Amino acid sequence: MSRTLPVVAIVGRPNVGKSTLFNRLVGKKLALVDDRPGVTRDRREGDAHLLGVDFKVIDTAGFEDEDPQSLPGRMRAQTEAAVREADVALFLIDARAGLVPLDEEIGRWLRAEDTPVVLAVNKAEGRAGEQGAIEAMALGFGEPILLSAEHGEGVADLFTALLPYIDRPDDEPEVDVDEEEEARSGPLKLAIVGRPNAGKSTLVNRILGEDRMITGPEAGITRDSIAIDMDWQGRPVRLIDTAGMRKRANVTDKLEKLSVADARRAVDFAEVVVLLLDATRGLEAQDLKIADAVLQEGRALIIALNKWDVAENASSLFNGVRAALEEGLAQVKGLPVLTVSAVTGKGIDTLIKVAFETREAWSRRVPTGELNRWFEAAMERNPPPAPGGKRIKPRYLTQVKTRPPSFVLFGTRVDLLPESYRRYLVNGIRRDLGFGAVPVRLTVRAPKNPFDR
Known part of the structure; x- marks a missing residue:
């Protein structure tokens, strides 16, 4: 059993270095960082380990005084929720800019909350931060911690200040778990991908039952790939919301390029990927490119038609999408195609259920005896050709790994097998051995002929 980790929420106005400090604490470049303000929108979580203490860090959007219905206003609501759930708020200000009115407003808000506050002054390398540190004393949170998130200075002092709020005794012994069994029984890593405005964040919120992700009519709201842990009928799920992926030719902004790259890394991390389509727009060429990229990475794929509650000519639309998938993704036949509504919740239980079943097939290992009995029967039904006589x-055939299922065919001149015969074997493995529509990889290995010179 895993303990609930203490939580540190980093808050502050835009562009004070919250995401840089987040990346420093978790030891990875998880959050997108750019010079322009307002890069972070949704709150992002990461696990940190410092001097034997484990805790969770939340990177929040820059705190702005805007209309609650506007995008900055919705971002602020996410920040407020993060602070209320945290064990301690890490209030970050910019040493070079000094204390500004928005810092004072954030300070007034934090004093009204019950969450303890640790004040830190970022960008304080050298003597640049002395004046900012003096001004920060006026906020009433005691002496601030001077640090440089970019260069790593002052992190030890910061950790010392956080320690009283995050150091908990470890009452539960660690339990050794078989690695493969842990992978199968661990959280289902489920990524939601698709074009902008397909409804990915709305679907994530509906699955979670809360407004965890910022949503709205604006395209491209989500920038970071956000992973959220949840339970579905007693089974753990790690749900990953991603930025919308447009055609590469249309992506010219540096920040959007970073967001799309982050979404692709989320696909690499996932076990099962849901490609969310907008039922009011149908299947487009970009959707097929995204699907192909997911399959090339060896990830199990599910197609979900969102906004089904407002789709017109539903039957012909569904059949048209399925036919286009069969033609456009010839390497995988029979992909699961489901209908959902992120607004009403229709089809979501079925979607999660199919995702678990798909992961089971993606993780399946076929006993060697069963595999080679099937292989012999497949050879009898359709013997391999004899190119050039x-x-x-x-x-024989052997399975060398799972996740994705990978097989190696051994024999004489098997490197001469035409692509059509390899497809025959792969399709038969999927159809007859319980792999369904998950990507299956087949390589061949022929012994070297000592006389071929």
Whole structure:
């Protein structure tokens, strides 16, 4: 059993270095960082480990005084929620800019909350931060911690200040778990991908049952890929919301390029990927490119038609999408195509259920005996060709790994097998051995002929 980790929420106005400090504490470049303000929108979580203490860090959007219905206003609501759930708020200000009215407003808000506050002055390398530190004393949170998130200065002092709020005794012994069994029984890593405005964040919020992600009519609200842990009918799920992926030719902004790259890394991390389509727009060429990229990475793929509650000509739309997938993704037949509504919640339980079943197939290992009985029968039904009169002699087939299922075919001249015969074997493995529509990889290995010179 895992303990609930203490939580540190980093708050402050835009562009004071919250995401840089977040990356420093978790030891990875998880959050997108750019010179312009307002890069972070949704709150992002990461696990940190310092001097034997484990805790969770939350990177929040820059705190702005805007209309609650505007995008900055909705971002502020996410920050407020993060602070209320945290064990301690890390209030960050910019040493070089000094104390500004928005810092004072944030300070008044934090004093009205019950969450303890640790004040830190960022960008204080050298003597640049002395004046900012003096001004920060007026906020009433005691002497601030001077640090440089970019260069790592002052992190030890910061940790010392946080320690009283995050150091908990470890009452539960660690339990050794078999690595493969842990992978199968651990959280389902489920990523939601698709074009902008397909409804990915709205779907994530509906699955979670709370407004965890910022949503709205504006395209491209989500920038970071956000992973959220949850339970579905007693089973753990790690849900990953991603930025919308447009055609590469249309992506010219540096920040959008970073967001799309982050979404692709989320696909690499996932086990099962849901490609969310907008049912009011149908299947487009960009959707097929995203699907192909997911399959090339060896991830299990599910197609979900969102906004089904407002779709017109539903039956012909569904059949048209399925036919286009069969033609455009010839390497995988029979992909699950489901209908959902992120607004009403229709089809979500089915979506999660199919995701678990798909992961089970993606993780399946076939016993060697069963595999080679199938292989012999497949060879009898359709013997391999003899290109140029040279007979190909496949000997046996073995599964070398799972997740994705990968097989190696051994035999004489098997490297001469045409692509059509390899597809015959792969399709048969999927159809007959319980792999369904998950990506299956097949490589061939022929012994070297000592006389071929």
